[in-house]
Amino acid sequence: MEKILEARHIDKYFKKPNKFHVLKDINFFIEKGEFASIMGKSGCGKSTLLYILSTMDTDYSGELLIQNDLVTGRNSNELARIRNKHIGFVFQFHYLLPEFSVLENVMIPAKKLGEYSSEQIRENALKKLRNLGIEKLADKKAFNISGGEKQRVAIARALINDPLIIMGDEPTGNLDSYNSDKVFNEFRKLSSEQGLSLLVVTHDEDFAKNTDRIITMEDGKILNSN
Numbered sequence: 001m002e003k004i005l006e007a008r009h010i011d012k013y014f015k016k017p018n019k020f021h022v023l024k025d026i027n028f029f030i031e032k033g034e035f036a037s038i039m040g041k042s043g044c045g046k047s048t049l050l051y052i053l054s055t056m057d058t059d060y061s062g063e064l065l066i067q068n069d070l071v072t073g074r075n076s077n078e079l080a081r082i083r084n085k086h087i088g089f090v091f092q093f094h095y096l097l098p099e100f101s102v103l104e105n106v107m108i109p110a111k112k113l114g115e116y117s118s119e120q121i122r123e124n125a126l127k128k129l130r131n132l133g134i135e136k137l138a139d140k141k142a143f144n145i146s147g148g149e150k151q152r153v154a155i156a157r158a159l160i161n162d163p164l165i166i167m168g169d170e171p172t173g174n175l176d177s178y179n180s181d182k183v184f185n186e187f188r189k190l191s192s193e194q195g196l197s198l199l200v201v202t203h204d205e206d207f208a209k210n211t212d213r214i215i216t217m218e219d220g221k222i223l224n225s226n
Helices: 046-053 076-086 102-113 118-131 147-159 177-194 205-209
Strands: 003-014 020-031 035-039 061-066 087-091 165-169 197-201 213-218 221-224
Touching (some): 003 046, 003 197, 020 046, 020 197, 020 221, 035 046, 035 177, 035 205, 046 165, 046 197, 076 102, 087 147, 102 147, 118 147, 147 165, 147 177, 165 177, 177 197, 177 205
Parallel strands (some): 035 197, 035 213
Antiparallel strands (some): 003 020, 003 061, 213 221
């Protein structure tokens, strides 16, 4: 068993307007190739937890480990690099740059990382689009494609640096059931065929029940993670 991500005794307080204990002693881990979902009512701390796990929020107590390396306490430059190299993000809104082509959007995180030449990045981006069955969209402007296509482009962008884990925050929240199923199936393929780990916050029970494990949250605590 290889742990890709682990949270140990994570606590988080909001300080304003009043002190509020939003996450309470969170402990769990995600294994290599595991496809897990986080569920719970609005306000239970799901998205707050995801921002800590993604290293974007560092104001917490406890420990966060990625591939058994402690990342808690690292400086902002180190965290930015860890985030860009090891974590792919898919949000409810795609955050594509509308005037850029699909291919250019997918290439952005790899250019930021700067480990490969532009030509290598371009080839890799085309490969990611091909794997998702949307290579034909490569030269289209992002504003010119459908909502379902935009979300699949966002998945390709999340994959460009070959991350250890994909994190999703309501990635099917703006999609109809047909496109939600397509996104789910792409995630499932990434897990089963490529051994990629996925952790997705969702309100969609149909989506969650088909993942390997549902982590249920309530009032800032994990109730179960079966």
